[in-house]
Amino acid sequence: MKYLRTHKETKGKLQEWAQEDRLVLGLLRGLIYQILRQCPELIQQIYPEVGHLPRYGRLGDDGDENFLIPSPPTSVPGLLAILRNACDLLISSHARLCFFIDGLDEYEGKPSDIIELIGVLRSMPNVKICASSRPWNEFEHSFGQGGSQKLYMQELTKNDIRNYEKDEQGAELIHEIIEAARGVFLWVVLVVRSFQEGLTNGDRIVDLQKRLRHLPRDLNEYFEKILLSDVAEFYRPQSARIFTATLKAQERLPLMAYWYMDQEDPKYAFGLDVGPLSLQKTNLRLKQTRKRLNACCKGLLEVHFLSKDGVLDMLPSSILFGWKVDFLHRTVKDFLVNPETEAFLSCWSPQQNLDVDMSICSALLSLIKTVPQEREYFELSGGVPALLHLFFLHSRALNDNPDCEVTSLARLLDNLDATLIGHDQEIGQHVYSNALYALLTQEGFAESCGLMKYHVQFLHVCVRFGLSRYVDKKLNSSSLTCEAATARVRILLRLALRDTDHVMVRLLLRKGTDPNASVKGGTNWTLFLNDIHTKWGPSVHSKPNESGLYHCVQDLLEHGADPKAEICVGPVTLSAHNVLQGTLVPEHMALIEYFFTDPVGASHIAPKVSIPEDSQDMTKEDVGVKEQKRQRSNIRQMIVAKLERLGHQSG
Numbered sequence: 001m002k003y004l005r006t007h008k009e010t011k012g013k014l015q016e017w018a019q020e021d022r023l024v025l026g027l028l029r030g031l032i033y034q035i036l037r038q039c040p041e042l043i044q045q046i047y048p049e050v051g052h053l054p055r056y057g058r059l060g061d062d063g064d065e066n067f068l069i070p071s072p073p074t075s076v077p078g079l080l081a082i083l084r085n086a087c088d089l090l091i092s093s094h095a096r097l098c099f100f101i102d103g104l105d106e107y108e109g110k111p112s113d114i115i116e117l118i119g120v121l122r123s124m125p126n127v128k129i130c131a132s133s134r135p136w137n138e139f140e141h142s143f144g145q146g147g148s149q150k151l152y153m154q155e156l157t158k159n160d161i162r163n164y165e166k167d168e169q170g171a172e173l174i175h176e177i178i179e180a181a182r183g184v185f186l187w188v189v190l191v192v193r194s195f196q197e198g199l200t201n202g203d204r205i206v207d208l209q210k211r212l213r214h215l216p217r218d219l220n221e222y223f224e225k226i227l228l229s230d231v232a233e234f235y236r237p238q239s240a241r242i243f244t245a246t247l248k249a250q251e252r253l254p255l256m257a258y259w260y261m262d263q264e265d266p267k268y269a270f271g272l273d274v275g276p277l278s279l280q281k282t283n284l285r286l287k288q289t290r291k292r293l294n295a296c297c298k299g300l301l302e303v304h305f306l307s308k309d310g311v312l313d314m315l316p317s318s319i320l321f322g323w324k325v326d327f328l329h330r331t332v333k334d335f336l337v338n339p340e341t342e343a344f345l346s347c348w349s350p351q352q353n354l355d356v357d358m359s360i361c362s363a364l365l366s367l368i369k370t371v372p373q374e375r376e377y378f379e380l381s382g383g384v385p386a387l388l389h390l391f392f393l394h395s396r397a398l399n400d401n402p403d404c405e406v407t408s409l410a411r412l413l414d415n416l417d418a419t420l421i422g423h424d425q426e427i428g429q430h431v432y433s434n435a436l437y438a439l440l441t442q443e444g445f446a447e448s449c450g451l452m453k454y455h456v457q458f459l460h461v462c463v464r465f466g467l468s469r470y471v472d473k474k475l476n477s478s479s480l481t482c483e484a485a486t487a488r489v490r491i492l493l494r495l496a497l498r499d500t501d502h503v504m505v506r507l508l509l510r511k512g513t514d515p516n517a518s519v520k521g522g523t524n525w526t527l528f529l530n531d532i533h534t535k536w537g538p539s540v541h542s543k544p545n546e547s548g549l550y551h552c553v554q555d556l557l558e559h560g561a562d563p564k565a566e567i568c569v570g571p572v573t574l575s576a577h578n579v580l581q582g583t584l585v586p587e588h589m590a591l592i593e594y595f596f597t598d599p600v601g602a603s604h605i606a607p608k609v610s611i612p613e614d615s616q617d618m619t620k621e622d623v624g625v626k627e628q629k630r631q632r633s634n635i636r637q638m639i640v641a642k643l644e645r646l647g648h649q650s651g
Contacts, residue, residue: 001100001101001102001103001130001132001202002102004100004130005100005130014098014128017096017128031083031099032082032083032086035083035086035087035090036086039086039090039095042086042089042090045085045089046082046085046086046089083117083120083121084120087121087124087127088124091124091125091126091127094126095126096126096127096128097124097126097127097128098127098128098129098130099121099127099128099129099130100130100131101118101129101130101131101132102131102132103132103133103201104118104131104132104133104139105133105134105136105139111136111138111139112138115138115139115142115143118131118142118143119142131143132200134197134200134201135152137291137294137295140291153196153199153200172209173205173208173209173212176209176212177191177212187219187222190215190222191212191215193299194211194215195208195211198211219331219335220331220335220338223300223331223332223335224335224341226298226299226300227239227298227300227341227344228344230298231296231297231298232295235295235296236348236349237348237349238262238292238296238349239296239297239345239348240345240346240348240349241261241349241356241359242258242261242293242296242297242301243297243300243301243336243345244345244349244356245258245261245356245359245360246301246325246326246327247333247336247337248356248357248360249360249390250390250393250394250397251389251390251393252306252324252325252326253324253325253360253363253390254320254321254323254324254325254367254387255286255289255290255303255323255324255325256282256285256286256289256320256323256367257360257363257364257367258289258292258293258325258363259285259286259288259289260362260363260366260367261359261360261362261363262289262292266355266358266359266362268362268366269362269363269365269366269369269415270411270415272366272369272370273369274369274419274422274423274426275369275370275373276370276371276372276373277320277370282319282320283319286319286323290303293325299328300327300328300332301325301326301327301328301332302325302326302327302328303323303324303325304323304324304326305319305322305323305324306322306324318383320367320371320372320383321383321386321387357394357395357397357398357401357404358398358404358408358412360390360394361391361394361395361398361412362412364387364390364391364394365391365412365415365416365419367387368384368387368388368391368416368419368420369419371383371384371387371423373423373426373427374427375427375429375431375434378423378427378431378434378435379434379438380438380441384435385435385438385439388416388435388436388438388439388461389439391416392439392461392462392464392465392467393465395409395412395413395465395467395470396465396466396467398412399466399467399468399469399470406469406470406473409467409469409470410470410473410474413458413462413467413470417458420432420435420436420458430453430454433453433454433455433456434453436456436457436458436460436461437451437453437456439461439464440456440460440461440464445464445498448498448531449491449494449495449498450491450494450519450520450521451491451495459471459474459488459492460491460492460495462474463492463495463496463501463504464495464499466499466501466503466504468501468503468504468507471492471504471507471508472507475489475511486512486513486517489508489511489512489513490513490514490517490519490524491519492504492508493505493508493509493513493515493524494519494524494527496508497524497527497528497531497552498531500532500544500545500548500549500552501548501552502547502548502549502551502552502555505551505552505555505556506551506555509555509556509559513559514559514560515528515556515559515560515561516560516561516562516565522567523565524556525556525561525562525565525576526565526566526567528552528556529565529567529574529576529579529580530567530569532544532549532579532580532583533567533569533574533579533582533583536549536583537579537582537583538582544583546584546585546588549583549584550584550588550591550592553580553584553588553592554591554592557592557595561576562576563576563577563595563596564576567579576596577596580592
């Protein structure tokens, strides 16, 4: 700032602007002094109580022993009154004023007080101001809106940084950075950020060396310093929630999702109307959210525009989907999952872990409600299917969480279904089925299950993502006829078997689905045999989820799947026993062997599947324990039954 103020070109331009009028230069910390020093005739008018100036005065700030001024009031209102009075007097005499105000962020007190002071000066005619500050949100909002009237020092200091090597101290500083970094480039990036801040404040190389020596050498210590020292206490609860959501997100979240998660009403999404945001409001919210992330996370999270060079990038509202939030570096994520870090984040926001999946789902629901109502956004590469995919992933987490009531999950999913229907009614062009079908296209999933694009239903996707509690609730409340309901569950079973989701398979079999009933291409049982032979047969190196596959096979056989069924693989015909023997591990094959050696006896031995009402709330570990007990019970029953038959035969 001193360089700008004293530069001959600045003086020349200002003199040209002032022409024949008087010119006053001043810095904020000495504005009154500078005004009175250059215009001593104003002293009596501003301080009428001053009789003999030396008796009340003090030495001038620049050491001028011939000029003394009274001590001005130190309160903001007092200073404003004096400045306004002085400026009014000068303006009335047709003077022109230019104030150079350095380091707005370094003054004690509230930024709003400094902003008010600048506002007073700006409101006066014939006044110019040049001010500097670090890019605090308050100052950016008040003074940084005009791009042509501001500059960022870090954009002008690149060559200075490159020229460090030309200076002996600069070379020493670079050497010190290299030694301290110990090969960790991220640490260098963080140091450079700190240096940019210092250079903005006019730091010399010696100051940068001191700054460097005060920075933690360990990355975790550096991150801890940022969180504990730089994040204001007021923002800490929000900071904890943001970090937790970013950690738990199964994919990078859109920036706009953080705006919705920041809403205080947890039911905000449910009251939101289905309809697009204006581009102006979208931009405003994105800008506001970036500022919030900056205040709450201090650079540990960054915002990037992830372009896929597809149709979405050419659409006007691609910013709604393209701006994503991610960690500065993977080491930040490692630091945040450290137990010590988790402990103090939990103290900042004690409720953060209880509802993070619900919060993410609600934010994504809000995003889907407010997307532009144009067909392109609902196509495979249009943005909405990606939001839906992420929504269903977190819905699965809620489904598996025993603390989440099924009514809460159902309300969320029903609202999403209604939202997609609302968009479809407004846009038409099958956007409802297009968006849902996009979630079932991976690896030809929908086609292999016999699902046509325009016949896809919401419940099909719920089965695909394993939302067993919701599916159970919807099937129980269905008003379909018995025949229609049976046909519907038959298709759902095909979807569940395609993923070997044994929890969903057992649920649907419990609804009375016949695994031998005809579906497109065969029966659910024969299509399942064909699937597992193709994916995990003897000639395939990939391995199945052995437990899930075994449970599906056992449940199907227990519910009447034909052990004598056959499938054709090219010119070869394979029996169900051959397929399973080439797919299951020997231990599992041994447990179901009796279905093939004694199918009649097996039909009497196999216990009916009875899923307790609370089974959907059990953890996977609990289900596994119950399955082991059930298997042992089945074996005992089989042995007892065989012994009884042997006894009858010998008798």
